[in-house]
Amino acid sequence: MSVLPILDVGLAFLVVGLAAWTVAARNLFASVVGYVAYGLLLALVWIRLYAPDVALTEAAVGGGVTGVLLITAGKRLGALEKDEAGATPALALKIVAGALALFVAGALAWVVVTLPDPAPTLAPAAAAAADGPGAGLGNPITAVLISYRSFDTMLEKVVLILAVIGVWSVGADSAWGAAPAPLGRPQPAGAMVLLAQILAPIGALIGVHIFWVGADAPGGAFQGGALLAAMWMAAMMARLTEPPRIDARWLRLALVAGPAVFLVIGFAGLGLAGDFFAFPPAFAKPLILFIETFMVLSIAVALPLLVAGPPNGRSAR
């Protein structure tokens, strides 16, 4: 008997235990740390389920970007006065919420266990389609995301842009156009600066690599873009660079570039290949990589802006 099943069971218990600990932790910071570790463990679970693309995304977003976002939010909450923080929910409400969560979790567990075996799936069809019409890629995940479900992927980037504008919109009127507050402390620790100086160039390179190989191997625009975003955030935390003004023309163009290029090429598909969002077979792969390049840019810019928050200070008019 292989050792892997034992490891899997251990991993499963660890994930559930860490999730429970994250919920139960009294201290906000401890809870956030637990959540980040939980994200990384989940990434391991996805690898064990032979889903490296999902694992990369989970590690980058669940562990990375969300972690930074939560730590930043936690720091601001910690600065609030006690009475500003609001009342804690009553015991009865906690019990009702807990019972409801248990009931839903139980129902989900029951129906998942009774799923048909083998489960009906489109995975073989997707694998066959990867080098089929309109894609010509080695990685079926990328083929599905950019070709078969192009509409989802394009519109999700629009959602990301709306989220950025939503974050900006809670700032003060007088601050509109200015840059968000700096991410790091005025005098960042020497270790942080050193880390950012060494890590950022390497991480950026890996990010571009993950995007580039995504056409044929695990990886892709989202994972690569998220890694680039993390490196920019690291540089901002070390105060090697500052968040940009939100009315900067380059920033606006970088934000809309991904979905805009996708939309224009999707539109051109009607003339080139007979359908909206269809790719002419001869140019499918270069077109897909072209779209993805701009998607990486938009993702790498949007995620740090979500963390940086609304514009701060006075705008220069």
Added chain:
Amino acid sequence: MTPLIATTAGGPLLVLAILLPAAGVLLSLALGGRAAEKVALGLTPLGFALAWLIAMQVAAAGAPLVYAIGGLPPPLGIALRADGISAVMLLVTAIIVAAAGFYARAKFATPDGTAESRSALTFWIMLQAIWAALNLIFVGGDLFNLYVALELLTFAAVPLVCIDGRPETLAAALRYLLFALFGSICYLLGVALLYGAYGTLDISLLSQRVQPEAIVWTAAALMTAGLLAKTALFPLHLWLPPAHANAPAAASAVLSGLVVKGSFFLALRLWFYVLPALPSAAPGAVLGALGSAAAVVGSVLALRQARLKLLVAYSTVAQIGYLFLVFPLGLGAHAWSALGWGGGLMQILAHAFAKAAMFFSAGLLAEALGHDQIAGLRGAARALPLTFLTLGLGGLSLMGLPPSGGFEAKWLMLRTSAASGQWIWSLPILAGGLLAAGYVYRILAPALAEGEIELRARPQRARELIALALAMTALVLGFAPQGFFDFIEIGRPLAAMSAP
């Protein structure tokens, strides 16, 4: 019935209806400043023309329009479909978005001397984003694609609530966001379960594979709960009154008239289109009971409000309740189902127009008086006759008095409850109507009484006329010909079996 997965004539129009406002969002952000308003307003006639063309094509074909995106049909690809109700909703959305846009110009013009302002840019971008999201909801044929549409709708609607930037609006927006995200997660969980059970997300393919089994009931319960939270059906309505009452009037009209109808429309898609194979009596009864409670509780709470905008917002809670009577009265293959279906659709339309008109009027009134306290309205009708005419006409439709769309909706529902022997549903319809008469009287009675009132500013005649036009539309709906009811039957599953 064969699944609708191949592109039909007129299908490309559906993609255009979604991409047009989506492109507007991107263009508005890229150009920034004053251009956002010009782009948004410039797109409104084009969007209306597209919706009209789609409706004409559906009517001519007598069958749904289908478009397989990228020429890649489901199950791996995504299909868009427009049937009778899609086309009607596209038209209504185009009209109300345009009305809100032109009404909002006075408030959300970029001030002179600034290149770009926070509230203006946010408003024009989010208005177009709501339009794109709703159009996708009305024509989406894939459950995950519809999830993306729900996310678009949420992230576009929430910032509109706190666009004024006061602390209480931020609290209202945050509460709305939490309810909406809870709804999204529940919906997505259900979608994942359905894919796990049947290996497809396409509505047309799913409807042929779904069996009444535990996993389907679990998925249906999760998705319905999520959609109810987003639609603010009692008892998940707590977020709606502060959110809709604190947003600026143009935004409130869109949020109350259209946005909550988006998630309701998905509940219709789920129960009528994805799950016709499930027994309909029990879910119909549960949703009908919640709707009845909403109609009564919402109306009673509306009667007790001191502020006009809060009264109008609580009235939305009540009117949403009526929508859910379509489930006991329209689900299943009965002879009377078409009647209940028509009543439900009419209620969506009548409320959308009447409520948008009333929020517009409430906004004009608040600007003219400097407050919207009902106690301080004595003599206001004399000073603002057009505004109060609009409030009265809109109220007429909410009460369900003839001639109005609201009357037509309630009349159809009453007839269905009699024809189906479910007389119990006529009680909340009648009680809600009486209570609505009460809260509309509360607005009009002091305003029509003798009194001296001082206006801060006289409202623009054009904005008053926009509101009046919407209220008149709500009335004209009461004269909808038989052709309208035949049109909304196009594409309804089981329609053939339940022909009256």
